[in-house]
Structure formats: structure tokens, C-alpha cells
Amino acid sequence: MIGSKPLSRPPRRLNFPLILGGVLVSFLIVLAVLAPWLAPHDPVHNYFMLEDRNGVLRMAPFEPGEVPGFPLGTDLDGRDILSRLIWAVRPTLLLATLITFIRLSVGVSLGFVEGWYGGVLGGVIASVTRVALGIPILILAIVVIYVLGFRFEAWVFIIALSVTGWAGATLVMSERARSLKGEPYMQAARSIGATERRLLWNHLFPQVRSLIVITGAFEMSAVLLQLAELGFLGFFMGGAAIRLIPDSESGGFISELIAGFPELGQMLSAGWDNFLNVPRIAVLAGTAFFMAIFSFMMLGEGLKRFFAEGHR
Numbered sequence: 001m002i003g004s005k006p007l008s009r010p011p012r013r014l015n016f017p018l019i020l021g022g023v024l025v026s027f028l029i030v031l032a033v034l035a036p037w038l039a040p041h042d043p044v045h046n047y048f049m050l051e052d053r054n055g056v057l058r059m060a061p062f063e064p065g066e067v068p069g070f071p072l073g074t075d076l077d078g079r080d081i082l083s084r085l086i087w088a089v090r091p092t093l094l095l096a097t098l099i100t101f102i103r104l105s106v107g108v109s110l111g112f113v114e115g116w117y118g119g120v121l122g123g124v125i126a127s128v129t130r131v132a133l134g135i136p137i138l139i140l141a142i143v144v145i146y147v148l149g150f151r152f153e154a155w156v157f158i159i160a161l162s163v164t165g166w167a168g169a170t171l172v173m174s175e176r177a178r179s180l181k182g183e184p185y186m187q188a189a190r191s192i193g194a195t196e197r198r199l200l201w202n203h204l205f206p207q208v209r210s211l212i213v214i215t216g217a218f219e220m221s222a223v224l225l226q227l228a229e230l231g232f233l234g235f236f237m238g239g240a241a242i243r244l245i246p247d248s249e250s251g252g253f254i255s256e257l258i259a260g261f262p263e264l265g266q267m268l269s270a271g272w273d274n275f276l277n278v279p280r281i282a283v284l285a286g287t288a289f290f291m292a293i294f295s296f297m298m299l300g301e302g303l304k305r306f307f308a309e310g311h312r
Helices: 016-038 081-117 119-133 137-147 154-162 167-181 184-191 196-232 264-273 279-308
Strands: 049-051 057-059 240-246 253-259
Touching: 016 081, 016 279, 081 119, 081 154, 081 167, 081 196, 081 264, 081 279, 119 167, 137 154, 137 196, 154 196, 167 196, 184 196, 196 264, 196 279, 264 279
Parallel strands: none
Antiparallel strands: 049 057, 240 253
């Protein structure tokens, strides 16, 4: 109507999960990349005896703030907890990223074959996927680690958490490919002579890019959760040894699980084993895992809302 105000679109709602997830994930990446410059001390150096704020010599472990320069104190072996926590983010994120990449690569490929091509091969993939989804990943991962001889190396955890971890991505991709295959525009493109390659790159792939990104964020949080569970049960990258630490109060010795270069699963396991002596290590490592898992879950939820609004 003449003189009437033009209709305006309703304002977009603030995508809080995307903002929060993006900020937290960026923070984790900064910690991982800049760990050598952010950590105040060498994460494997032992500070067995230091002067406290009153100039009195103290023996490790040091309580938070007891010794200048050690705001979170040290573990029983005299290593700075804050430095180890900062350094631990890098190997954990790298390991989780590699596992997620393998899961997505295998899952998306198999799901695409099942959903787009179908046939006998698609039926086999569907059957194997259903079996894989029914096997608890954590239990199978422990079995794989045991079969491989309790070798706590990165490749062992990659295999253990990827054996059936691809199944979720396969299910998501197959359903999406199957639904897109029957879309009218796909049939129309095929009827006017579009090649299979053109259908895939010009019509299918643009429709599943956002789904792959969203699935990757959620898969990252799932992998981090599984690494935390394995660490809690005593399975972590790098391995460790039992060492007897002198106890200045009792005059005896305290057994501690001593690990080398820090990793979050390793810190969680060692902290839990020594929870009665230094409980803050397990609490801090568990909190770091929680924040990492929460960050990628928020990022995945935010990306889902972002793409649902029509962004590409």
C-alpha cells in the first residue's frame, strides 16, 4: 500500500553458543600454540626445595601461593602445576584432532557410499555400522589397548578410539546423502545430462559441507570426553612410573604416579591416584577437560544454529 511502511525482517537472535564456543575454542588453541611462552616454568623441572614468602626453606609439594611464582603450587615431585596444565592442552588437543579427523574421513566416506550408491556394498556398510554403534567405544578402546600390549603411544589411542568411532558420522552422512539423492533438483540435473561428478561437486557437496563441520565439532567433544574417561581409568598417552617421594611430615615415603611430559589425561590419572595428597591436580585437570568438552559442544550447537538460519 502507498504510504505504508515496508515490512522489515525480524532481528536475528544473538547466537550465544557460537560466540561462547568460538571464544573458548580460540582460547584453547592459543594455550596450545603459545604454551612455551605462557608457562612460567619448565613443566618437567623438579623444584624439591624452595624458599617461601618468609624466606624459610620448604620441601615439595608446595601449596598454592606458598612459594612466589607458583600460584597453583606443585605436585609431589616438585613440578609446577600451572605450567604442566598449560603444556598439557597441546598434546591432548592434537590427539583429539587426529582422532576426529580419522573418524570423519572414514565415516563421511562410508556414509556417502551407503547413502548415495546403496546396493550390496551399501547394505554391508549399513549392517557393519549398526554393529559398530552397538559396541561401547570405551570398552572396545580398553580391549584394543590391551591387545596392543599396553603401549601408551599416540597411534594406539588413535586406533583404539577410531575402530568404531566412525559409525556415528557414517549414520549422519548416509541419511543426508540418501535424502538429497531423491530431491527433485537432483533428478532434474540428472535428466538434463549432468554427470555423476558434476552432481557430486556442484549439488551434493555444497549441501553437506555444513553438516560435516557441525559433526566435526560435536565429534571433537565426544573424543575429548572419551580421552578423559580413559585417563580416569589409568589409560593415557605417554605412560608413567611409580616413584617413592620423601614425606617431610611423617619421615616416610609417599608413592606417586610420575609421568613425564604433561597431557590432560595423564594429569587426570596421576591426580586421581594421588587425590588424598594433592587433590587439586585431579580437580584442575578435570576442569580443563570439562571446559574443552563444553567449548566444542557450544561451538557445534552454535554452528548448527548458524547454518539453520540459511548461512553457507
